[in-house]
Amino acid sequence: MPLYDVRCTAGCGKKEVYVPLSEADKIFCPDCTQPAVRLVSPVRTIGALFSKPIEYGQIGKSFSTNEEFRQYKRDNPDAKFVEKDSTEWRSHYDEVRNHCDKKAKQQGFRDHEDRGKFIKKQRKAKEEGRLPQTPPQAIKN
Numbered sequence: 001m002p003l004y005d006v007r008c009t010a011g012c013g014k015k016e017v018y019v020p021l022s023e024a025d026k027i028f029c030p031d032c033t034q035p036a037v038r039l040v041s042p043v044r045t046i047g048a049l050f051s052k053p054i055e056y057g058q059i060g061k062s063f064s065t066n067e068e069f070r071q072y073k074r075d076n077p078d079a080k081f082v083e084k085d086s087t088e089w090r091s092h093y094d095e096v097r098n099h100c101d102k103k104a105k106q107q108g109f110r111d112h113e114d115r116g117k118f119i120k121k122q123r124k125a126k127e128e129g130r131l132p133q134t135p136p137q138a139i140k141n
Contacts, residue, residue: 002019002021002024005038005039006036007037008034009029009037010034015029108135
């Protein structure tokens with residue numbers, strides 16, 4: 001049975017009443033049995049909920065409430081939030097990727113993905129107790 005907020009027409013005030021769906025059109029006050037009017041309560045639809053915090057991967061932080069987020073923005077006025085599909089984000093992503101590729105090539109790798117695979121293999125070798133491989137740059141020298 002659904003729970004309804006109702007207001008008694010005789011003046012008893014606001015009440016919560018369980019009413020079967022078959023009788024939802026005719027609701028009576030539980031105290032005086034006079035007819036009651038069903039109230040529609042406002043529903044919060046905008047903003048952070050505690051069960052689902054606002055998360056920003058760009059800064060590695062999550063906020064439980066809108067107030068926390070506003071406070072963060074006040075404390076960090078230079079922080080900028082951009083959408084992942086914006087041209088600004090894409091150009092930043094490309095710039096960082098090119099920088100990583102350049103550094104990896106300086107170390108003797110084809111690109112940063114090749115360097116990442118090498119690092120994973122090194123970690124796995126250490127976990128298994130084997131000697132890690134030497135990086136490509138060390139082999140060239």
